[in-house]
C-alpha cells in the first residue's frame with residue numbers, strides 16, 4: 356500500500372516536475388526568441404549601414420576613376436575654324452600652323468560652328484571637342500582678376516624689409532610717377548620675389564595692389580604652357596593687353612620658373628613652346644613703358660634655374676628675397692592668424708614661435724586653423740595652449756614626412 360502511495364506521489368511529482376520544466380523551457384525559449392530578434396534587428400541595421408557604406412565607396416571609386424581619367428586625358432590643341440563644309444566636316448587652322456579637315460563632336464551645337472570661332476581639338480584625331488568662348492574673356496585662361504584684393508600690409512607678418520622694398524619699387528612709381536621724372540630715373544619695371552613656398556609672395560603682391568587700388572591679375576607660369584598647346588605666347592600677349600585695359604594694374608606671374616627656366620640642350624616640342632612663351636614675355640616687358648601704370652611682379656621658388664635674360668635691367672630688375680620667417684616673424688604671423696580666435700590665457704606666441712623653427716607663414720596659418728579644429732572637437736570655443744601644441748605636432752610632422760628626392764622641389 357505504502358509502495359503504491361509512494362508510486363502515485365512520484366508520478367504526481369513527476370508531472371509537477373515536467374510542467375515546471377516545460378514552463379522553464381518555454382521561458383528560456385521566449386528569452387532566446389527575444390535575443391535572436393534583437394540580434395536580427397542589429398544585423399539588419401548593420402546590413403543597412405554596410406549597404407550605404409558600399410554605395411558611398413562605389414560612388415567614391417567612380418569619382419576617383421573619372422578624376423584619373425580626367426588627369427590622364429591629353430591636353431587639347433586650339434584652332435580656329437576657317438570653313439564649315441556641307442557634309443558637316445570643318446576646316447580648321449591649328450595654332451601650330453597647317454589647316455585640317457576634321458570631324459566634330461556630336462555634343463557641339465552646329466550653330467556654334469562658324470568661321471572664326473576658336474575651338475579645342477583632340478591631339479591625335481584633331482576632332483573638334485568644344486567651341487571656346489571668345490578670347491577676350493579672361494576667365495577662359497584661368498586668369499584670376501581682383502579689382503582690389505582685400506589684403507593689406509598689416510596682414511603680412513615678419514616681412515617689413517620686403518614690404519619696404521616692394522613699396523619703393525611698385526607702389527611709389529604707380530602713385531607718384533612724377534617723382535621719378537623729376538629726379539630723372541627710370542622706375543623698376545618688374546620685381547621678382549623668390550623664396551620657399553608659402554612665405555607670403557602672393558600676399559605681398561596683393562597688398563601692393565590693394566594699396567595702389569590697382570587691378571591684380573594673377574597668372575600661373577605652368578598654365579601658360581600646359582593648358583593649351585601652342586597658346587603660351589598668345590596668352591602672354593593677352594595678359595599684357597588686359598593689364599593695359601585695366602590699368603593701373605599689377606600682373607603677378609606665379610611659378611615664373613615654368614616659363615623662364617634656363618635653356619637646356621634638349622629640343623622637344625614642349626621646350627620650344629616654353630621658349631616661344633618666354634620670348635613673348637621678354638618682348639612684352641621690353642616693349643612697354645616703365646613709367647606706365649602696369650607693373651609686373653614675378654614669383655618663384657627656384658631662382659637658381661631662371662634664365663639670366665629675364666633678370667637683365669629693364670626686365671625683372673629688382674629681386675627681393677622672401678625667406679622663411681625668423682623667430683620675430685613667426686610671433687607676428689601667429690598674432691595675425693589668431694586675430695579672430697578666442698585664446699586661453701596660457702597661449703604664448705613666443706613659446707609657439709620657438710617651437711616652429713623652419714615653419715613657413717602658410718604652415719603657421721595651418722597650425723592656427725588646426726588648433727581651432729582641436730578646440731571644436733573637444734566642444735570648446737576657446738583655443739588653448741594644448742590645442743596649439745597638438746596642432747604644431749601634426750603640421751610640423753606632416754612637413755617632415757615629405758620624401759626627399761634629389762633635385763625635386765615639393766611645392
Ligand SMILES: Nc1ncnc2c1ncn2[C@@H]1O[C@H](COP(=O)(O)OP(=O)(O)OP(=O)(O)O)[C@@H](O)[C@H]1O
Nearest residue numbers: 510511512552553554555556557558688716717720
Ligand atoms: N608672412 C606671412 N604673414 C602672414 N601670413 C602668411 C605669410 N606668409 C604666408 N602666409 C599665409 O600663407 C598663405 C599662403 O601664402 P602665399 O600664397 O602668399 O605664399 P607664396 O609665397 O605665394 O607661396 P607659393 O610659392 O606656394 O605660391 C597666405 O594666404 C597667408 O595666409
